[in-house]
């Protein structure tokens with residue numbers, strides 16, 4: 001701490017959601033500070049990033065959630081504001097283990113809700129190619145979602161185990177997730193699971209069994225998706 005005397009002390013100052021708690025040392029001539037985020041997470045940030053407004057949150061804040069009739073509002077954090085995303089309350093369990101962000105898609109105006117593992121919320125609920133009837137890409141209530149036309153998806157790719165859930169071999173099915181694996185060109189169903197993560201694990205087990213050392217496994221360990229989920233093997 002002795003060296004902080006010659007430096008501008010940021011202790012006690014607030015930058016966005018971050019409150020500077022203490023000096024964290026100097027790395028490559030950059031002063032670093034221990035900060036606590038409004039969400040409770042702790043993080044270390046360079047002074048220049050704090051003062052230049054580059055870093056305003058821990059970057060891992062859980063989404064703020066609000067009930068809204070029979071829907072749930074999931075607030076998506078953006079640089080200067082939060083934007084609301086709507087989902088049926090009944091679907092909330094399907095999305096609660098992901099951390100959602102607002103993203104722009106190429107050539108499209110509105111924002112979409114995308115997980116930190118690059119899964120779109122509407123695709124997780126309705127499958128690849130789903131879109132929004134009223135054009136509001138943050139209204140992910142079932143009544144506003146529709147599956148794509150056959151022609152749109154019919155690009156002759158053969159049977160492809162889609163990856164809309166972020167897990168290989170896992171597809172959304174009604175309010176659950178189905179796992180399947182292809183062995184020698186034949187699809188084997190592995191069951192239906194409550195969460196994409198469980199289905200991903202089932203896929204891994206089967207992949208190890210059938211594909212051995214060549215198995216491409218899902219990342220089901222220390223994953224963003226399991227932020228709020230206890231891992232008990």
Ligand SMILES: [Zn+2]
Pocket residue numbers: 017037038039040041057058059060061062
């Ligand atoms: Zn935070």
